[in-house]
Every structure is written in C-alpha cells, then in structure tokens.
Amino acid sequence: MSTQKKAIVFLADGAEEMEFTISVDVLRRAKINVTVVGVSLKNDYATCSRGVKIIPDVKLERNTFKAEDYDALIVPGGAGGAKTLAEHETIQKLVMEFYEKKKIIAFVCAGTLVAKAAGVPHKHKVTSYPAGVREQLVNVYNYSEDRVVVDENVITSRGPGTTFLFALTIVENLIDVETSNTLRKEMLTHENL
Template sequence: MSDSKKADQKKAIVFLCDGTEEMEFTITVDVLRRAKVDVTVVGVNIAKEFALCSRGVKITPDEKFSESLSSGNYDAVVIPGGNGTASILGDHEGAKKLILEFYESKKIVAFICAGTLVAEKAGIPHKHTVTSYPAFKSELEKVYNYSEDRVVVDENVITSRGPGTTFLFALTIVEKLLNVKTVNSLKNEMLTCSSL
C-alpha cells in the first residue's frame, strides 16, 4: 500500500476482554479488515497473553491498553458484547475516558449487545437512541431513548443487539467510515443476505 493510501486509510480500535462475546468481536474485526480498515485489537485487563472469551475461545490482542492511546490516531472505537466486556470496560477509567474522547471528537463509537451498557458508564449523553441485547432494555431505557431495531445509528453512536445482528452492525460501521459501495462489495464477497 502506498504512503498516500496509508494516510487515507481508516483506523479503528476494537476492545477485547476476558468474557468478550467472540462472534461479535471476530465478525466485526473480520468485516472491518475486509473493508481495508486498519484495526487494532486492544486488550483490557486480560489475565494472560490471550483473552478467554465467553464461549471459551482464546483470542490474542494486538496490544494491551495503554494510557497513551488517543482518539487522534483513529476514526472509530468498537465495544463488543459479553458480560466480561461490559463489566471490565465499565470499571476501567482509562477505557471509559478514551471512549468519551472518541465521542466528543465526533468519531464513531460503536457498541453491541451488553457492550451498550458501557456507553452510559463512559458518559455518552442520554439524548441518544440506543439498542442492546433485550436483557438490558430495562436498564438502558431508564437513561436513553431505547429502540428494538437491529442496528441504531444516532449521530456518531452506533448500537446493535447481539450475535445475530453483528454482520449488519459491522457493515453499518463500514458504511459510516467509508461508503455504501464498499458495503455492497463486501456483501457480494461474503455472500451476505441482501436484506442486511
């Protein structure tokens, strides 16, 4: 890739914790990388060199969380689901500060499933409409406008419901980072249902 193309290449952080929902994580990372988004997988409070995900799958991050991470070098941050992710990121001051920094810089902040619980803890304003895994509806609708759509886009905040909506979630991020043409190309490449 030429230096000029690298300069134009979109970049994203995807967080990874022990207990992350692996479908939501791997599908999102895969789709973004197919779209030529430069994805950095950032491990947060991982006990070993790999994260032990919610169904026992082991995934190794590209790097561990560092306070030197800045939204200035990236275009989006993605918070996958899984109770581990919601709990760990919800208690991690550095990660929450970074998520809010992305939001305030008008860059994409994307949450799926239980990950949407982190939005409130990170300080994403309550004016937004969000969605999540149904089990968290009662908690989230106390502070946000709540929708049961598969994916909700409200300004620079993208939220989605769960494993079964992850392709649509990831493709929506690609559309907002890049364009519809890339999304359509990916759908054809992956033989994805045209109704997504």
C-alpha cells in the same frame, strides 16, 4: 479513497466471540486498519464467553491511545467483557474523547452498557441485547428494538445475530455505502440482512 481509516476494537475476558470476531473481520475486509486492544487480561490472551481464546494485537496497559489517531472505537458485548470495560476508567475516558471529537463509537449487545458508564449523553437513540441489558438502558436513553441504530456518531446493535449488519453499518459510516454493499455481496450476507 484518501488515507486508510483506523479503528480500535477492545477485547476483555468474557467478550462475546462472534461480536468481536465478526466486527474485526468485516472491518479488515473493508481495508480498515484495526488494532485489537486487550484490556485487563489475566493472560496474554482473552478467554471469551464460550471459551475461545483470542490474542490481542496490543495491551491497553502498555500503550497510550488518543482519539486523534483513530477514526472509530468498537466495543463488543459479552457480559463479562462489557463489565470489565464499563468499569475501566481509561476506557471510559477514551469513549468520551472519541465521542467529543465526533469519531465513531460503536457498541454491540452488552457493550452498550459501556456507553452508559462512560457518560455518552442520554439524548441518543440506542439498542442492546434485550435480556438483562435493555432494562439498564431503557429509562436512560431513547431505546429502540431495531437491529442496528445509528444516532450521530453513536452506533449500537443487539447481539451475535446482528453483528454482520452492525459491522457493515460501521463500514458504511466510516468509508461509504458502496464498500459496505460490496462486502455484503462478497460475504453472501446481502440476501438476509
């Protein structure tokens, strides 16, 4: 493998803990350099949807991020976190910068609403959490009920229960299928995914 891959994972208050943590954990197990970027946090930590508190590596407001410095951008769900990210102008611009440079942009659960808010073209096939999110996307995108959908450089997934498959799919697309399969076996997920 050549140079180490780098990814940004956004973290806002109200993020879904499992979607955030599983994504970061699996990517780091794959030796991807993950930077957790806190966005519009009320404290030095994010209070997630179930009350779990997570400290980001850096805060968006104190740093500048450019797509050419990274290989992927990941947006976890959680209604509160997704709303904050979808309404944030800098996040919208970064999503489109990554998209236009053909970098991986990945959204899980309500996070897919961030793709819509950023202006990711409506030609793409996507999925999301069914209740409350699906109806906001079904008439805009080519909507799928699949657990994980890959369409060019856009990866989307449904919710907490599909996050291992979502993260492993990112690894497969960012590194290779062998790395993804090795992680599946190591984490004992290969039997039920």
